[in-house]
Amino acid sequence: MNQPEINVQAGSSINSQYVTPPGxxxxxxLNRALLARQHLLQRSTMPPLDMLEHLAGMQAQAQNPPYFGLWTRLESFRHEALSSLILDRQAVRIVLMRGTIHLVSARDSLKLRPHTQPMLDRWLKGLMNKPLLGLDTAAVALAARSLVEERSRSYQELGLLLQQKWPDYAAEDLARAARALVPLVQVPPRGIWGAGGQALHTSLEAWLGSALDDDAPLDETILRYLGAFGPATVKDAQVWSGLTKLRDVFERLRPRLAVFRDEAGNELFDLPDAPRPDPDSPAPVRFLSEFDNMLLSYADRSRILAEPYRRLLFTVNGIIRAAVLVDGFVRGMWTIERRQSEATLTVQLFEPVLDRDRSALEEEGARLLAFADADADHHSIRIEAGK
Known part of the structure; x- marks a missing residue:
């Protein structure tokens, strides 16, 4: 069990058996700071687009997780609020941090995509060493852009069309190269709540009618990361972004940052005025979505996820399961199953919880079901106790 500790902020109370040294x-x-930045101590009234930008995007391999992610952070969030942003091209689904699909504002997509290119170039270089050895990547990029701007296409279709010009290479590898070379967005109905269908892509520039912002400073992106995820180490920022060699960026920013240390002695950087609540501040039960960036944006996840639980949430095929927070930390995972007119929320706890926390799980779970399956005739909640 985590022991209580003193906050480094002035005015914090000392009523614990274990006290961390100053600084x-x-x-x-760190947990309470993260929850405050993520608006999980108290839901926010900010518009969904503003929340997307505050979070610097939301990981979005699957369609529905961003909806749950916004629901758990925003007051009175409705599905159509996000769907309309995607349909109106104010928000887009695009490969960004860590080489994964993220849902970001249109403004941020133009700024963040150039920052992630070095990571994609590094990944593409690995392909060029064997399956794509000798390939003219500039020609592939030009051909791929022409094809997706002519008509939105799936990766499979794009790869097969590229293979007609480069028959010596596998269609799948050619599509992967195009994904790294051209900023491709998934167009609606992909990403719309309740809509299905294959993911189709066009270029970001064609979709938005705007050019990439190649002059957007990386320093500002790192400051935004700290605003949403700090305090954090240099390695944490590298895990979040997928970039390397960020030490120089942090050294440039050092005069503008507050600096702390974690219990292992690692430097933690933060925005001076960012919230760092008392460690004993109460934290309500929260349901995180699949692929929530809170679980993916640190080299050391102990501020939210105990290491023994990581293997329960992170599957071998890359799925990050939806998690339950009790007292601010991951204590279980959840799923919703719909059978005809009944929707059932199952919470699988990793450890026992107090009766009051179980009641809170049931209350918040009922709200989650009302959001996820409002049209179901019956809602039920099953909580499987931890051992």
């Missing part, structure tokens, strides 16, 4: 932030202090 040192333990897991509970």
């Amino acid at each position: 040192v932030l333990g897991p509970r202090a």
Whole structure:
């Protein structure tokens, strides 16, 4: 169990058996800072687009997780609020941080995509060493852009069309190269709540009618990361972004940042005025979506996820399961199953919880079901107790 500790902020109370030294932030202090940045201590009234930008995007391999992610952070969030942003081209689904699909604002897509290109170039270089050895990548990029701007296409179709010009290479590898070379967005109905269908792509520039912002400073992106995920180490920022060699960026920013240390002695950087609540601040039960960036944006996840639980959430095929927070930390996972007119929420706890927390799980779970399956005639909640 996490032991209570003192906050480094002035005015914090000292009523614990274990006290961290001045300037040192333990897991509970880091946890409460993260929850505050993510609006999980109290839901926000900001518009969904503003929340997307505050979070610097939301990981979105699957269609529905961003909806749940916004629901758990925003007051009175409705599905159509996000769907309309995608349909109106104010928000887009595009490969960004860590080489994964993210849902971001249109403004951010133009700024963030150039920052992620070095990571994609590094990944593409690995392909060029064997399956794509000798390929003219500039020609592939030009051909791929022409094809998707002519008509939105799936990766499979794009790869097969490219293979007609480069028959010595596998269609799948050619599509992967195009994904790294051209900023491709998934067009609606992909990403729309309740809509199905194959993911189709066009270029970001064609979709938005705007050019990439190649002059957007990386320093500002790192400051935004700290605003949503700090305090954090250089390695944490590299895990979040997929980039390397960020030490120089942090050194440039050092005069503008507050600096702490974690219990292992690692430097933690943060925005001076960002919230760092008392570690003993109460944290309500929250349901995180699949692929929530809170679980993916740190080299050391102990501020929210105990290592023994990581293997329960992170599957071998890359799925990050939806998690339950109790007292701010991952204590289980959840799924919703729909059978005809009944929707059932199952919460699988990793450890026992207090009766009051179980009641809170049921209350918040009922709200989750009302959001996820409002048209179901019957809602039920099953909580499987931890051992």
